[in-house]
Amino acid sequence: GWLDDATSLEDAHITGMHLSLPGYVDGPTLELFQYDEETEAKTPYPNSPGYGHLAFSVPAVEETAEKILEMDGSWVGELTRVEIKGVGVLVFAYMRDPEGNIIEIQSHEA
Helix, strand or coil: CHHHHHCCCCCCCCCEEEEEEECCCCCCCCEEECCCCCCCCCCCCCCCCCCCCCCCCCHHHHHHHHHHHHCEEEEEEEEEEECCCCCCEECCCECCCCCHHHHHHHHCCC
């Protein structure tokens, strides 16, 4: 089928969705897909070539980190607070989601 042709996989099947990005009606989307059959990959690191990480602005980094851990995610580094002149305090953490992908969660304090 078309997905097999595009990916060079045999009998590929995906489940997923497109999420509209904030501020856009008919603009860009974020595709989130999962293949029914997966292969194991090397563990990525923040400085690995290719896809590095996705960053998400969240209301409370600590609470979000706990939820990620409850869903079998893990820490990459430590929860960090740094004051950035003219911006305020940036609170952020690099974590792995349950599939091992690196995500950054962040918020700004006044």
